[in-house]
Amino acid sequence: MASSVLEATRAAHEDLERLERLAVRELQRDPANARDRLFQSHRVRNIIDLVVTTSDRLVEIYQDKDGARKEEISNHLTAPAQDDIFHKFFDRLKDIRESHRRNHSARFVSDTDDHEELLKEEPAIEFSGEEAFGRYLDLHELYNEFINSKFGSLMEYSAYVGTFSQTEKITHSLKATRQYKEYLEHILEYLTYFLRRTEPLQDLQKIFTKLESDFEEQWANGEVPGWENKGTEKESVLQESEVDLGYYSSVEELVELGLEKLKEALAARGLKGGGTVQQRAERLFLLKHTPLEQLDRKHFVKGSRSSVSNVPSNGNNSKDDLKKEIALIEVKMRRLCEILDEVIVRTKENAEKKLTLTYEEMEAEREEEEVQADSESDDEDQQIYNPLKLPMGWDGKPIPYWLYKLHGLGQEFKCEICGNHSYWGRRAYERHFKEWRHQHGMRCLGIPNTKNFNEITSIEEAKALWERIQSKQGLNKWRPDLEEEYEDTDGNIYNKKTYTDLQRQGLI
Secondary structure, eight states: OTTOHHHHHHHHHHHHHHHHHHHHHHHHSOOSSHHHHHHHHHHHHHHHHHHHHHHHHHHHHHHTTTSHHHHHHHHHHOOSSHHHHHHHHHHHHHHHHHHHHHTTTOOOOOTTOOOHHHHHOOOOOOOOTTTTTTTSOOOHHHHHHHHTSSSOOOOOHHHHHHHTTOGGGSOHHHHSSHHHHHHHHHHHHHHHHHHHHHOTTOOHHHHHHHHHHHHHHHHHHTOSTTOTTOSSTHHHHHHHTTSOGGGOOSHHHHHTTOHHHHHHHHHHTTBOOOSOHHHHHHHHHGGGTSOGGGSOGGGBOTTHHHHHHTOHHHHHHHHHHHHHHHHHHHHHHHHHHHHTHHHHHHHHHHHHHHTTOOHHHHHHHHHHHHHHHHHOOSOTTSOOOOTTOOOBOTTSSBOOHHHHHHTTTTOEEEETTTTSEEEESHHHHHHGGGSHHHHHHHHHTTOOOOGGGTTOOOHHHHHHHHHHHHHHHTTTSOOHHHHOEEEOTTOOEEEHHHHHHHHHTTOO
8 A cells, every 4th residue: 555655565575475485485386388487587577577576665665765764653653642552554445445435446465375486487588590599699690790791701600600609710809899899799698688588587788797897807908808018009000000101112122012901901090991002002102101191181081080099199199099999898798698608509500401401491490499399398207299100219209300301211121021011211221131130031031131232122032043153053953073072991981072183192
C-alpha cells in the first residue's frame, strides 16, 4: 500500500526472499537439453533483475530523502495516550480496507506461492538463422566490412572467422583510423550482444571494469599486447624515415619502389596515395625541395593538412587518444573471444563444412538440427527421434544427413555367402569380403577366399567360378610325374620325376 512506507518496506523484503528462493529452485532443476538450459539462464537473469530493482527501491526507502519513513515511525512510537494508539490503529485498518477495496482484483500471494507462471514462461530470445540458436556466430556483415576496408584483405569467410581476433596482423598505420575504430566497435557490440543472449549470467560489466583498470597501467608502461611502445608519435617519425628522399635524385628512382611502398610513404605524411606509380612518385618527390607545411592543399588527404600545419600539438594528442581507444577496444574484443573460443571454433568448422555441401544438403541438415534441438535430452532412457532412420554414430546419435548421403548408406547390398546378411553403403560392402563372416562362408563351401572371388556374393556363382578355375589349372587331371609315388630301399617316398632323376645320378 502506497500510503504506508513501513508496509512497502516489509513487502519489498518479502519479495526479495521469494525471488531468492525462486532462483535457487530454478538452478537446482536439471535442464533437459541445450535450449532448456538457455531458457533457464534467462529466467534466472530476469529474477536477478527483479532482485536488483527491488533492492534499489529498498535503498531509496532507507535513505528517506523526503522524511516519510522517519515521520511514520515517530507517529507509531510517540503516541501520548492510549486512545491515540487505538485511533491510529483504526485509521491504518481503514486505509488497508480501502486499499483492498480499490484493488479487489489483485492476486493474493501466499508464503508458499513460488510464482509458477514465472518459471514456466519461455523467454523471447532473438537469434538469426546463421546463429542456430546460439551455436554459431553470424559474422557475415563484419566480414563484408573487413574485406571492403583499407585495412582488410580478401579471404574466405571461414578464414576470417579464425583470424578476425588477430588484430596484430594489421599495421599500425592502418589501425590509427576512424574506419578501423568503427569496425572494432561493431565487432565488440556484436560479441557483447551475442554473449548476453547465450550466457546471460555472465557479468560483463565486472569483466570490462577489471580490463579497463589493468589497461591503464599497461598502457602507461607500454605493455599493451600489439601496442608495445607504439602509443606515441615516434611511430610516425619512424614511418616517415622509411623512405629517405635524400638518397633519390629523380622521380624515376622513386618509381622503382613500387606501388605499395610509395602508398605507405605518402600515407605516413598525410598525402594522397592514389594514382599510378608515376603520379605517386611525383607527389612524394615534391617533399625533396618543399617542406610538408608549404605543400598545396590538393596533395593532402581531406582534413589532414590542418592537423599537420596549424595545430600539431593538439593533433598529436588527438591521435594518441585515438590509438589508446583503439587499443582498449582490441583488449575487450580479445577477452570476449577467449570466452567464446568454443563457439568460434564451431563457427569455423561449420563454415568450412558448408563449402562442401549443396543447397539441398544444407537444408536437410538444418531441418535435422532443428529436430535434434527439440528432441535432444540428457536422459539416456529417452527415445532418440530419428524419422529418417539414419545410422547411429559413435556418440549414440544419428549421423548427419550429408554424411549419410556422401557414403551412400541408403544402398543395401546382400551377400548369400554370409547368410543373406545386409551391408549398407559401398564402402562396407567392399570391406566385408575380408571380414570373418565372408571368410567363414567360403571355408564352409570349400573354396579359398582369394581376390578372384571379390564381388561374388552368390553361392552358385562362387561354385561355378571355382570349377572353372580348377579346370583351367588342370587340378582334376592325373599327373603321374607329380602324383605317382616311388619308394627306395631306405623307405623314402619320392614322386616319379624326382625318383627318376636320383636314379639317373646313381644316388639310389
